[in-house]
Amino acid sequence: MTTVAPQSDLRRHELADFLRSRRERITPEQVGLVRGRRRRTPGLRREEVAQLSAVGVTWYTWLEQAREIQVSPQVLDALARALLLDSTERAHLFALADSTDPAPDTRCPSVTPALRAMLDQLDPIPACVQNSRYDILAYNATYARLLCDLDRLPREDRNCLWLAFTNPEWRASLADMPDVNRMLAAKFRASMAGHLAEPAWKALLARLEAASPEFREIWARHEVVGLGSNKKYVRNAHVGLLRLEHTSLWLGPAAGPRLTTFVPLDEETRLRLAQLRSLSSPAAA
Numbered sequence: 001m002t003t004v005a006p007q008s009d010l011r012r013h014e015l016a017d018f019l020r021s022r023r024e025r026i027t028p029e030q031v032g033l034v035r036g037r038r039r040r041t042p043g044l045r046r047e048e049v050a051q052l053s054a055v056g057v058t059w060y061t062w063l064e065q066a067r068e069i070q071v072s073p074q075v076l077d078a079l080a081r082a083l084l085l086d087s088t089e090r091a092h093l094f095a096l097a098d099s100t101d102p103a104p105d106t107r108c109p110s111v112t113p114a115l116r117a118m119l120d121q122l123d124p125i126p127a128c129v130q131n132s133r134y135d136i137l138a139y140n141a142t143y144a145r146l147l148c149d150l151d152r153l154p155r156e157d158r159n160c161l162w163l164a165f166t167n168p169e170w171r172a173s174l175a176d177m178p179d180v181n182r183m184l185a186a187k188f189r190a191s192m193a194g195h196l197a198e199p200a201w202k203a204l205l206a207r208l209e210a211a212s213p214e215f216r217e218i219w220a221r222h223e224v225v226g227l228g229s230n231k232k233y234v235r236n237a238h239v240g241l242l243r244l245e246h247t248s249l250w251l252g253p254a255a256g257p258r259l260t261t262f263v264p265l266d267e268e269t270r271l272r273l274a275q276l277r278s279l280s281s282p283a284a285a
Helices: 007-025 046-053 057-064 073-082 087-096 113-122 160-166 168-173 177-192 199-211 213-219 267-279
Strands: 127-130 136-139 230-236 240-250 258-264
Touching: 007 046, 007 057, 007 087, 046 057, 046 073, 073 087, 113 127, 113 136, 113 258, 160 168, 160 177, 160 199, 160 213, 168 230, 177 213, 199 213, 240 267, 258 267
Parallel strands: none
Antiparallel strands: 127 136, 127 258, 230 240, 240 258
């Protein structure tokens, strides 16, 4: 008598094999990691994928072992980013996990080695890569300590809106916080007009409304404003007041991922940014 494995078992094993194959094809340099002299594993190690995805090493190991564990769409999204999956591979990942992709029609925003090198070379000018939902996808060492310690935050919390309305350190760093947050919420509303039906956008909005009465009050005004360069004043906890010019440069033809820089407006700020860079460890984005 032949026993047929349940479909769920087949899915888990296919998912495990797929993750392993994608992990083994990526070099450490592609994701900004140091190879080291004693590396024997082809591609990335499991603990490196776990670190890049902000999940536990044991949990990710169980996933590659086809254990019967639950995987949320948010974790699958993080894995797709960490493993640099293209749109076809991303769709395959969600299909194997029997899960609904929160952003099925968007490309995985990967940060190439060249873009990471550009971020590093901009130091001590704070710089980061954001998407139109204000997720912080990558950043350099100075930006890592500009408004709060980004390296200590889980990946899902590295979002400018979430930090502006919920993170005490980020909020304390904004010299004109009420005006900045009002403008940020208005920009988010303008950006969201083209993404109203997308689960990832709706999930962020619901999370903000549940966590912040301030956000709920501002959101109810239905204000909208476009993007543009503007001055920003930051009270950095390490080096003091910084006067900056905030500029966004699009990385593609559509209003999606963008390179955001904060150029000093005066010599004092330039010197303080250099000091902040010397206090900062390399970014872990």
